[in-house]
Amino acid sequence: MTKKFLGIFLVIAMALFGLTACAGGNSEGNDAGDSGLTDPPPLTTDAEILIAYFSCTKNTEGVAKSIQEQTEGTLYEIVPAVAYTTADLAYNNSDCRANREQNDASARPEISGSVENIEQYDVVFIGYPIWWGQAPKIIYTFLESYDFSGKTIIPFCTSGSSSMGTSATNLHTSAPGAIWKSGARISGSNVSSLIAQIN
Ligand SMILES: Cc1cc2nc3c(=O)[nH]c(=O)nc-3n(C[C@H](O)[C@H](O)[C@H](O)COP(=O)(O)O)c2cc1C
Secondary structure, X not given: OOHHHHHHHHHHHHXXXXXXHHHHHHOOOEOOOOOOOOOOOOOOOOOOXXXXXXXXXXXXXXXXXXXXXXXXXXXXXXXXXXXOOOHHHOOOXXXXXXXXXXXXXXXXXXXXXXXXXXXXXOEEEEEEEOEOOEOOHHHHHHHOOOOOOOOEEEEEEEOOOOOOOOOOHHHHHHOOOOEEOOOEEEOOOOOXXXXXXXX
């Protein structure tokens, strides 16, 4: 191959690679239609921010960490007093722990530890995986453990494919005095649609 043809070949290869890489980075997207290609808007708030999340297999944790990086808020993991084992999460088994809890309106799995000085926070992001279309019952435990009156709550979730659906609105009665934002299901690491809800 001559140098000229080698040069053209390299340019085409790089262009194709670049397109593929962009498509890959953008494939996860999210419900809010974020492209993943734009810079997040500047954060214009003096609010004290808490990012509380529950995550068994680290998907929601990844999103929570992205929010923390962009807001410099405080990260808090909702840790169950009794950890969920793989068998507990085996949703194909109708009798697994997660399924039993989701089917029990009164289930409130215990949390280990607590948020220090929750009164200092103005904005609380709450993240969870979708379990059978809803938030895991431990999120209800969390919300019912504190007084969120006057605080802004921004819910977010991850899932295999389900949308946020009614999972967030069904949480409202567990923190009735809060200012609830719509939140979003996040797939990938672009959290700008959530950050925008702070103001
Ligand atoms: C018990 C159980 C029920 C689930 N139900 C759904 C569901 O209804 N829809 C869905 O898209 N994904 C469902 N998933 C998949 C999780 O929502 C998804 O893997 C999520 O990102 C896990 O988050 P995590 O890694 O933070 O725990 C379910 C997972 C489990 C363990």
